[in-house]
Amino acid sequence: MDNGPFMNRRGFFTASGGISIAALLAACGGDSGSDTPAPASTPEPAASAAATTAPPAVATPKFDPASETGEIKIFEWAGYEVPEMWDSYLKGPYNATSPLKFTFLENDQQALAKVASGVQYDLIHPCVAYWPDYKAAGLIQAFDPSLLPDYEGIPAPVRAGGVDADGLIYHVPFDVGFSTLVYRADKVDPAELSWNVLQDAKHKGRMSLFSDDVSIIKIGHLINAGVPVNPNVMTSEEIAASMETMKKVAPNLRNFWGSQTDTVNDFVNGNIDITYAWPDGYWKIKNHEKMAGVPIEYMWPREGRLAWVCGLVLGSQAAAPGRATAAVAASNTPAVGAWLTDVYQYGSAQQNGVTDLIKDKALLTAFSLDDPTAFAPPRAWFEEPLPNRAEYVKAGQEVKASAGA
Amino acid sequence: MASNVEIPRAAEIGVRVRREGRFRAGQRLSTFGLVGPTVIALAIFFLAPLWYIFEFSTGQKWVAPNDAAALISGELTSISGALWSDFFGDGVIIELMPNLGDQGAAHVTVPAALIGLLFVVLILAAVMGRRLVPRYGGRVVGFSFVALLVPFMTLPAGDHILRLVQLSSESTDLRLFFKSVSMATTSSVIAVLIAFPVAYYLAFCVTKSKYTWLLIVITPFLTSYLLRIFAWKVVLGDQGLINSGLASLGVISADAPLTFLIYNQFTVMIVLTYAWVPFICLPIFIALENMDRRLLEAATDLGASRLRAFAKVTLPLAAPGVVAAFLFVFIPSIGEYITPSLVGGTKGYMFGQAIADHFIGGAFDWQGGSVLALFLLTVVLFLTAATSKFLRAGGGTA
Numbered sequence: 001m002d003n004g005p006f007m008n009r010r011g012f013f014t015a016s017g018g019i020s021i022a023a024l025l026a027a028c029g030g031d032s033g034s035d036t037p038a039p040a041s042t043p044e045p046a047a048s049a050a051a052t053t054a055p056p057a058v059a060t061p062k063f064d065p066a067s068e069t070g071e072i073k074i075f076e077w078a079g080y081e082v083p084e085m086w087d088s089y090l091k092g093p094y095n096a097t098s099p100l101k102f103t104f105l106e107n108d109q110q111a112l113a114k115v116a117s118g119v120q121y122d123l124i125h126p127c128v129a130y131w132p133d134y135k136a137a138g139l140i141q142a143f144d145p146s147l148l149p150d151y152e153g154i155p156a157p158v159r160a161g162g163v164d165a166d167g168l169i170y171h172v173p174f175d176v177g178f179s180t181l182v183y184r185a186d187k188v189d190p191a192e193l194s195w196n197v198l199q200d201a202k203h204k205g206r207m208s209l210f211s212d213d214v215s216i217i218k219i220g221h222l223i224n225a226g227v228p229v230n231p232n233v234m235t236s237e238e239i240a241a242s243m244e245t246m247k248k249v250a251p252n253l254r255n256f257w258g259s260q261t262d263t264v265n266d267f268v269n270g271n272i273d274i275t276y277a278w279p280d281g282y283w284k285i286k287n288h289e290k291m292a293g294v295p296i297e298y299m300w301p302r303e304g305r306l307a308w309v310c311g312l313v314l315g316s317q318a319a320a321p322g323r324a325t326a327a328v329a330a331s332n333t334p335a336v337g338a339w340l341t342d343v344y345q346y347g348s349a350q351q352n353g354v355t356d357l358i359k360d361k362a363l364l365t366a367f368s369l370d371d372p373t374a375f376a377p378p379r380a381w382f383e384e385p386l387p388n389r390a391e392y393v394k395a396g397q398e399v400k401a402s403a404g405a
Numbered sequence: 406m407a408s409n410v411e412i413p414r415a416a417e418i419g420v421r422v423r424r425e426g427r428f429r430a431g432q433r434l435s436t437f438g439l440v441g442p443t444v445i446a447l448a449i450f451f452l453a454p455l456w457y458i459f460e461f462s463t464g465q466k467w468v469a470p471n472d473a474a475a476l477i478s479g480e481l482t483s484i485s486g487a488l489w490s491d492f493f494g495d496g497v498i499i500e501l502m503p504n505l506g507d508q509g510a511a512h513v514t515v516p517a518a519l520i521g522l523l524f525v526v527l528i529l530a531a532v533m534g535r536r537l538v539p540r541y542g543g544r545v546v547g548f549s550f551v552a553l554l555v556p557f558m559t560l561p562a563g564d565h566i567l568r569l570v571q572l573s574s575e576s577t578d579l580r581l582f583f584k585s586v587s588m589a590t591t592s593s594v595i596a597v598l599i600a601f602p603v604a605y606y607l608a609f610c611v612t613k614s615k616y617t618w619l620l621i622v623i624t625p626f627l628t629s630y631l632l633r634i635f636a637w638k639v640v641l642g643d644q645g646l647i648n649s650g651l652a653s654l655g656v657i658s659a660d661a662p663l664t665f666l667i668y669n670q671f672t673v674m675i676v677l678t679y680a681w682v683p684f685i686c687l688p689i690f691i692a693l694e695n696m697d698r699r700l701l702e703a704a705t706d707l708g709a710s711r712l713r714a715f716a717k718v719t720l721p722l723a724a725p726g727v728v729a730a731f732l733f734v735f736i737p738s739i740g741e742y743i744t745p746s747l748v749g750g751t752k753g754y755m756f757g758q759a760i761a762d763h764f765i766g767g768a769f770d771w772q773g774g775s776v777l778a779l780f781l782l783t784v785v786l787f788l789t790a791a792t793s794k795f796l797r798a799g800g801g802t803a
Binding site: 107108109110112113205212213214250251253254255256258262265266269270271389390392393394396397398400401402403 | 577668
C-alpha cells in the first residue's frame with residue numbers, strides 16, 4: 001500500500017539504494033578504470049611531481065631559500081617539536097614567513113603509509129631503513145648539501161646510509177641509539193649476557209620485547225648465531241630459522257610492548273625483570289624512584305647490540321625546499337646534538353665536538369658515547385635498508401600470532 | 406438521494422490530485438531529508454571503504470594509482486585465492502580437553518568447510534528450531550545453543566585457560582580466529598549473566614528513580630576507555646592492588662604474586678567483560694521494562710511457580726534484549742585490538758591485532774589484512790542476520 005503520508009518501505013529502500021550506489025560510485029570514481037592497468041604515459045600526481053621537482057639523476061639540487069615562501073610542515077616524533085631542536089632556524093630570517101608546523105608520527109610504518117596515501121609533508125623523520133621506500137615511491141627529493149654546513153660532522157659510516165648510489169643526500173641522520181636489553185643485574189647471571197637469555201626458562205614470564213617484527217627476527221638470528229653476525233643481511237632460510245627460535249622464545253615473554261612507556265612502567269612496577277629498550281627507556285628505569293637500590297644494567301650481549309639511525313628527509317613536493325633544508329641544518333648543529341643526549345639520552349649523529357658540549361658527562365660513559373668502537377660492528381649492528389623487509393615482517397608477525405594462538 | 410450527491414467537477418479533481426501529489430512529494434523529500442544524510446554517510450564512510458577492502462582482498466581489480474600507493478598495496482598481482490586457502494588451512498583440529506596434553510584427550514581433523522557448514526546449520530537450528538521441528542523445537546534450540554557455545558567457553562585455570570573442547574588449525578590466522586571467538590564468546594556470556602540480574606532488579610524491584618539508578622549503573626562510561634584499561638593494569642599488576650592486598654593479608658608471599666592476573670587471555674576477558682556490562686544493562690532493561698506485567702500475573706494465576714514463570718514468560722520476552730546485549734559485546738570483542746594490546750601479553754594476542762599488523766606492519770600487506778578483515782565481517786554479518794529474528798520484540802517466543 002502506498003496510502004500513507006510517507007513512502008513505503010520498498011520505495012524507500014529502492015531510492016536509498018540508488019543513492020547509496022551513486023555515492024559509492026562517486027567515492028570509487030577515481031578507481032573506475034582500474035580494471036585495466038593505468039597507461040604508462042599518464043603518470044599520477046606523486047610520480048609526476050617527483051619527475052618534475054626531483055633533480056636529474058646525478059645533478060646536485062640547488063635551492064634558493066631566500067626566494068621561497070610557505071610554512072614548513074614537519075612529520076616528527078613527539079618530543080622533537082621543542083624549540084631547542086630548531087633553535088637557530090627559529091632565530092633565523094625564515095621563521096617569520098616559513099614557520100615550522102608539526103604533526104606527530106607513531107612509528108616508521110605508520111609514517112610511510114600515511115605519506116604514501118597522499119598526505120604531504122615537507123620534512124619527515126624516518127629511520128634509515130625506510131627512506132629508500134620513500135624514494136622509490138617518489139615521495140622525497142635530495143637535499144642541497146650547500147645548505148647543510150654541519151653535515152660533514154656526521155661520521156662517514158653513519159652518513160653513508162642516507163646517500164643513494166648517485167651520491168645524492170636523501171636522509172640526514174639526526175639521532176642514533178642502541179636497542180638492547182635492560183635487566184636487573186641481581187636476577188641475571190653475568191654469564192648470560194647474551195640475547196640467548198631470552199631462551200632461559202628461569203626468566204619465563206619476566207621478560208618483554210618490542211613488538212617490531214623486524215627486531216624480533218634480528219634478535220632470533222643473533223640467538224641462533226651465538227656470535228656477532230650482521231642481522232641486516234639474512235637469507236630466507238635464516239629468517240625461517242630465526243622465526244622458529246623466536247616461536248620458542250615467545251612463550252617466555254610476558255608481552256610484546258608497543259609503547260616504551262608501557263614497558264618502563266611494567267619494569268618499575270615489578271611485572272618484568274628484563275626488557276628491550278632504547279637508551280631513554282633504560283635511563284628512566286635506572287633512575288626511577290621505585291628502582292632505588294636495584295642494580296639496573298643495559299646489556300651488551302656478546303652477539304652485539306642492535307642500533308638505529310633516524311633522520312630527516314625532504315618531501316618531494318615541498319613548497320620551500322631550501323628553507324626546509326635550513327631547518328634540517330638547524331637540527332644538525334653540535335649544540336642540538338648535545339641537547340639531544342642531555343635530554344633524551346640518545347646519541348647524536350652529529351659528532352663534531354658534541355661530547356664536549358654534553359653537560360651530563362655520566363651519559364658519555366653510560367652509553368659509551370666517547371667510545372668509537374661502541375657504534376660499529378661487532379659491538380653494535382646499526383639498522384640498514386632491508387631489500388627483503390617483507391620477509392622479516394611476515395616472519396615476525398607469525399611469531400607474535402603463534403605465541404597468542 | 407442520489408441527486409443530492411455532489412459530483413466534483415473535473416477541474417476540482419485535478420486540483421486535488423495535484424495537491425496530493427505535491428503533498429506526497431513533500432513527504433518523500435522530508436523522508437530523505439531525515440534519513441538521507443545517514444544513508445549517504447554510510448555509503449561514503451562504510452560501504453566505500455568496504456569496497457576497497459574487498460578489492461584489496463581479491464587482488465584482481467586493484468591497480469595502484471601511483472608508485473606511492475603501490476608501496477602500500479602489497480603483492481596485488483596474483484589472485485588471492487591462495488591467501489584465502491592459506492587462511493583456512495588444511496583442516497580444523499577438534500581437541501577434547503586440550504589442557505590434558507599436547508593433543509588433549511582426543512583429537513580429530515576435519516575440513517574447514519565442514520566445520521563452517523556445521524556452524525551455519527547450528528546457528529540456523531538455534532534460530533529456526535521451533536519452526537522446523539514443531540514438537541521438539543525447544544530441545545533443538547537448546548542443543549544448538551549449547552553446541553555453539555561449549556567449544557568456545559573458557560574457564561580461568563591458573564596461568565592458563567581451561568577449555569573442554571578447542572578448535573584449532575595448522576593455519577595460524579584461523580587458530581587466532583577461533584581463539585578470538587572463544588574469548589569474545591566467554592566475555593559476552595559472562596557480561597550478559599552479570600548484566601541480566603542488574604537490569605532485572607532495576608526493572609522489577611526498583612520503584613523510585615529507576616532511571617537515575619540506570620544512569621549510575623552506566624557511570625563508568627563517563628570515563629575514557631583507555632583510562633579504565635590502565636586502571637585494570639594498576640589493579641591486576643604483580644605489585645597491583647589485588648596482589649598487594651593479598652600479600653598484606655598474608656594469603657600470598659610478596660615475592661610470589663599471582664602472575665596470571667595480568668598479560669594473558671584471562672585479563673583480556675576480565676577487561677572486556679567489565680567494559681561492556683554497564684552498557685548492555687540498557688537493552689536488557691528496556692526489554693524487561695516494556696514487558697506486559699499482566700502476563701506474569703496470568704502465569705502465576707495458572708499455577709506457575711516464580712521460576713517457571715521466569716523461564717516461560719520473562720526470559721522469552723527478554724530475549725531480544727539479551728540477544729542484542731550478547732551481540733553488543735561479541736561483535737566489538739571479536740575484533741578487539743586495543744585491549745589485548747595493552748593487557749593481553751603474548752598469550753592474549755587476538756585476531757584484530759593480526760589484522761592491524763598486516764595493515765600497519767612494515768610489509769604493508771593490505772591484501773592479507775583485507776582477507777582477514779573480510780572474513781571477520783562475513784562471520785559477524787551472518788551471525789547478526791541469523792539472530793536478527795531475536796532482536797524483534799517477541800522474536801524469542803517463535
